[in-house]
Amino acid sequence: MLPRRALGRQLRKMRLRxxxxxxxxxxxxxxxxxxxxxxxDGLKTKVTDLAMNALCNAFSSTDEERRIILDLASDIRQSQGSDGGWWQSYAEAVPKTFNHFIGLEESATHISSWEVALLPGLLQTREYRRALIWAEYPDMPTEKVELSLDIVMRRQEVLMKNDFHFEAMIAEPVLHAPIGGPAVSADQLSHLLAASRLPSVTMRIVKRDAGDLLGLITGSFVVFDLPPLPSSRMRQSSVAYAEGYFGRVYIERESEVAMYTRAVERLRRVACSPEESRELVLEARKEWEQ
Known part of the structure; x- marks a missing residue:
């Protein structure tokens, strides 16, 4: 999916020029x-070198641009049959609009996540997620609930990758949200503590009195930093998924993604250290254990 989107952007840039x-x-x-x-648009369609060369000729491409286009076409063909990855086998439970999110999650080398209402999916327990699903979809059949939970657990395998880092910044009130009752909440915070010690995870809490309101204005969002594409080695711009400035959308325009990368930097400045954050999680867990 990512090579397709990169190819689409490159062709559009040359065509408009x-x-x-x-x-x-x-x-x-x-x-x-x-x-x-x-x-x-980066959607699935046939890509041939003959057509790509014809377009490069029509668009007066440079030798470097032609190489990039042909390498991207090669990347796309090599991925044929595996577009979408492991989650294709869960197609009935994965909304089409979420396919791209999982694809970005699987491809990213670094993810920065800011959450103001719920813990990020990569750090949720099965029972915490189950409580959220039942709250939103009380009539969902049990089999579909379990399938959705399997997907969340499978997504979390990315935390075991050597070349991946997840930076989770979480608003302090999230620790005190009554999700699933005291036992579920206490277990979830224990899990959060354990996950925060993984080499691939940095967990930091932003306290209520942090003093910078930008995080409340943006709402929850995620920024995906992506590796170069395999054959072309073309640099991929970061992608943001936001539930604030632009609604629930994927943002790829660099000037707009920059708004979120700047927000990440400001949140880092006011967030507690990982050690202080774990102390806050421990305190919150004690509340649920009483």
Missing amino acids: EGITQAGAARVAEVSPQSYGRLE
């Missing part, structure tokens, strides 16, 4: 306008 319409580009590639539109 030459003042060519999508319909004109479709004629060059000998595909329908709908198929070419899917290509620029």
Whole structure:
């Protein structure tokens, strides 16, 4: 999925530079306008070197741009049959709008997460997540609930990767939210403490009196830092998933992603240290154990 999106962005940039319409580009590639539109949107469609070379000729591409386009096309073909990854086998339980989130989660080398209401999915226990699902979907069949929980647990395997780091910044009130009752909440905080000691995880709490209101204004969000693409070694810009400034959307425009990377930097400045954060979690757990 990520090479497709990178290819689409690169083709669009070159096409607009030459003042060519999508319909004109479709004629060059000998595909329908709908198929070419899917290509620029990063959606699944056939990618051939013949069509890519024709488009590069029409767009007056440099030798470097042509190499990037052909390498991206090669990356896409190598991934054919595995687009979407392991979660394809859970298609009935994974909303289409969440496919991209899991793909980013699996591909990222670093994820910065800011949460103002709930603990991040990568750090949730099965029972904590179960309580959230029942609250939102009280009529969901038990089998589908269990399938959804299996997906969350499978997602968490990313924390075991050597080349991955998860930075979780959490608003202090989240520790005191009554999710699933005292026993579930206490167990969840014990799990949070254990997860915070993993080499791949940094957990930091932002206290109520931190003094910087930006985190409340943005709402919860996630920033994904991505590795270079395999064949082209093309740098991939970070992607943000936000539930604040722009609603629940994926943000790829660099100037907009920069708003969230700056928010991450400001949150880091006011967040407690990992050690202080664990003390706050311990205190909150005592409340649930009483």
